[in-house]
Amino acid sequence: MSLTHGRDHLAIPGPSVIPSRVLQAMQRPAPDIYAGELVELTDTILDQLNALAGCSGDAVLYIGNGHAAWEAALVNTLAPGEHLLALSSGRFGRGWAEMGTALGINVQVIDAEHGQAINAEQVAATLKADTRQQIRAVSTVQSDTSSSVRNDIAAIRASIDSSGHPALLLVDGICSFGCEPFNMDSLGVDVYISACQKGLMTPPGLAIVFVGERARLARQDASPRSAYWDWRPRIAASTLPERFAGTPPTHHLFGLKEALDLLFTETPEAVWTRHEQLAGMVWAALDAWGQSGEQGCLESSLSLHVADVDQRSRAVTAIHTAPGDGARLRQWCKEQAGVTLGIGMDLGISAGTVVGSSTDAMFRIGHMGHLNLPMLMGTLSSIDAGLKACNIPHGGGALEAASTVCSGYG
Ligand SMILES: *Cc1c(COP(=O)(O)O)cnc(C)c1O
Numbered sequence: 001m002s003l004t005h006g007r008d009h010l011a012i013p014g015p016s017v018i019p020s021r022v023l024q025a026m027q028r029p030a031p032d033i034y035a036g037e038l039v040e041l042t043d044t045i046l047d048q049l050n051a052l053a054g055c056s057g058d059a060v061l062y063i064g065n066g067h068a069a070w071e072a073a074l075v076n077t078l079a080p081g082e083h084l085l086a087l088s089s090g091r092f093g094r095g096w097a098e099m100g101t102a103l104g105i106n107v108q109v110i111d112a113e114h115g116q117a118i119n120a121e122q123v124a125a126t127l128k129a130d131t132r133q134q135i136r137a138v139s140t141v142q143s144d145t146s147s148s149v150r151n152d153i154a155a156i157r158a159s160i161d162s163s164g165h166p167a168l169l170l171v172d173g174i175c176s177f178g179c180e181p182f183n184m185d186s187l188g189v190d191v192y193i194s195a196c197q198k199g200l201m202t203p204p205g206l207a208i209v210f211v212g213e214r215a216r217l218a219r220q221d222a223s224p225r226s227a228y229w230d231w232r233p234r235i236a237a238s239t240l241p242e243r244f245a246g247t248p249p250t251h252h253l254f255g256l257k258e259a260l261d262l263l264f265t266e267t268p269e270a271v272w273t274r275h276e277q278l279a280g281m282v283w284a285a286l287d288a289w290g291q292s293g294e295q296g297c298l299e300s301s302l303s304l305h306v307a308d309v310d311q312r313s314r315a316v317t318a319i320h321t322a323p324g325d326g327a328r329l330r331q332w333c334k335e336q337a338g339v340t341l342g343i344g345m346d347l348g349i350s351a352g353t354v355v356g357s358s359t360d361a362m363f364r365i366g367h368m369g370h371l372n373l374p375m376l377m378g379t380l381s382s383i384d385a386g387l388k389a390c391n392i393p394h395g396g397g398a399l400e401a402a403s404t405v406c407s408g409y410g
Contacts, residue, residue: 004338011379012342013145013175013316013366014198018255022201025258026251033240033248041257042240042248048260052268053173053192054183055210058235062207063249066174069193069207070096071103072229073139073170077191077215079222080104083135085126085167087118089151090144091345096172097139108135114347117151117311124159133166136218137190141172143180143313146345148364149306150180150313157188168215174198177208178263179275179315179368190215196252199271199315201259201369205252211235262370275314277409278367278376281402282317283309285380289387291395298393301325305362315368316342320361325392327360329383332390337382342366373406 010017031038042061049059062068074096078084084105086097089112100107110126112118118140127135138160143150153171160167168190173182177192178199184192190212197204211231219225220232228245237243263271289302301322306312321329326344333339344362365383367376380402387394 002336004336006338009339009375009378011339011366013364013368015204016198016201016366016369017371017375018203019201019259019262019370021262022255022258026203026255028251028254031250031254033250038248038250038253039240042243042253045253045257045260048257048264049208050210052178052260052263053194053210054185054187055192055212056185057210057212057216058231060209060211060231060234061243061249062209062229062234063205063244063252064195064207065197065204066172066193066195066207067095067099068229069174069195069209070099070172071226072207072209072231073191073193074100074103074105075226075229076209076211076231077137077168077170077218078103078105079219079225081106083108083130085110085123085135085138087123087138087140087151087156088112088144089116089118089141089149090147090347092144092146092172092174093139093141096141100139112149112151115147115149115305115307117149117308118156120152120155120159123156124163127160127163127165127167130165135165135167137168137170139170139172141175142182143173143176143315145175145313145316145364146318147305147347148313148316148318150176150311152310153182153187153189161188168218170215175313175315175368178268178271180313181272184210184212190218196256196259198368200256201262202252202255205249206256272314274371275367277406278371278373279312279314279317281376281405282365282367282380283312284401284405285383285398286317286319288396288398288401289384289394292393300394302387302392302394315366317365317367318344319363319365321363321392323361325361325390326363328390329386329392330363332386333382336389337386339379339382341379341383377402 177194342364344359
């Protein structure tokens with residue numbers, strides 16, 4: 001017996017659900033890449049992306065995933081041997097740092113405490129100690145998808161400013177862009193990166209890099225650097241093949257345009273609020289599941305990885321379970337309910353005692369992008385049923401709690 005015969009639901013934190021309108025917009029004949037609709041459409045996409053990011057600089061697109069955006073940001077701002085201070089609150093902050101090391105950059109990592117955001121005071125102290133101002137850039141992740149920790153970008157910016165340090169600020173918004181409020185100009189972010197398959201609801205394949213004025217000028221005359229990832233010719237481009245260093249990603253552009261139209265029709269503010277509200281429902285359900293269990297009155301092992309509400313992502317939630325339970329629950333939800341939950345990830349924090357939980361003792365719920373109430377309640381209900389089916393001790397009333405929270409939203 002299985003209840004999977006209906007529309008599958010992907011509740012992982014990226015790639016996210018693709019709206020039918022986006023898929024339909026991609027269902028078309030191959031277009032001219034030198035003139036006409038696609039050229040104008042790409043200009044509009046870049047304007048829309050800049051508006052969504054609050055970026056008065058340049059939006060640059062690459063054919064690639066989030067890792068491509070990581071590499072583009074690094075090779076355009078740092079030469080091998082130069083210094084990067086990488087702030088890590090999970091696997092992705094750590095992964096970006098590891099890529100820097102692989103590129104020959106001299107990387108120093110600051111790990112956040114388990115389940116917490118980056119400590120801005122620690123950043124300020126590290127920058128103040130860099131009296132020769134060797135650190136050229138600070139990298140951080142707005143919301144780390146592995147841990148669901150959300151960092152305070154304004155506080156990190158303030159820590160750089162208060163230490164009188166000239167380092168550039170590079171921010172990974174791959175999980176958060178289009179889900180959580182962000183404004184590159186007012187936050188003083190120099191490079192902001194994203195990809196199209198999370199909050200932007202488009203099949204994976206486009207990396208987005210927003211280049212602020214300071215970052216663009218910082219290594220304007222530096223050479224050599226990677227020819228393909230160099231953002232200078234892409235910024236200066238007047239044709240699509242120049243913009244993409246070759247053939248443009250034709251159908252992805254049609255898809256992304258439709259997704260951005262959906263987003264701007266709803267308005268970015270409303271999209272951010274929707275994510276805030278849906279996240280609140282997930283947390284309410286978790287608070288209930290985490291109470292002492294219904295099943296044999298056992299203690300519940302379910303808990304949110306991030307205790308402080310301000311430090312929680314609005315796009316993804318990481319949840320701890322007893323060893324093995326996360327994996328069993330995911331399997332039940334996929335095979336019996338048609339809902340795919342996010343895997344537990346190594347949290348990327350290796351220092352001292354704060355090694356992340358084993359990955360079968362976690363799962364994640366993606367609540368990003370094209371998501372409404374029945375989709376989220378369906379996921380929460382499936383988890384509720386799965387906890388019972390798998391005999392995982394948990395508190396009751398989670399669905400009631402989620403719908404009660406929701407009923408309070410104006
Ligand atoms: C998904 C994600 C990445 C990696 O993106 P890929 O497309 O898998 O390369 C990096 N950083 C964050 C915060 C992410 O959410």
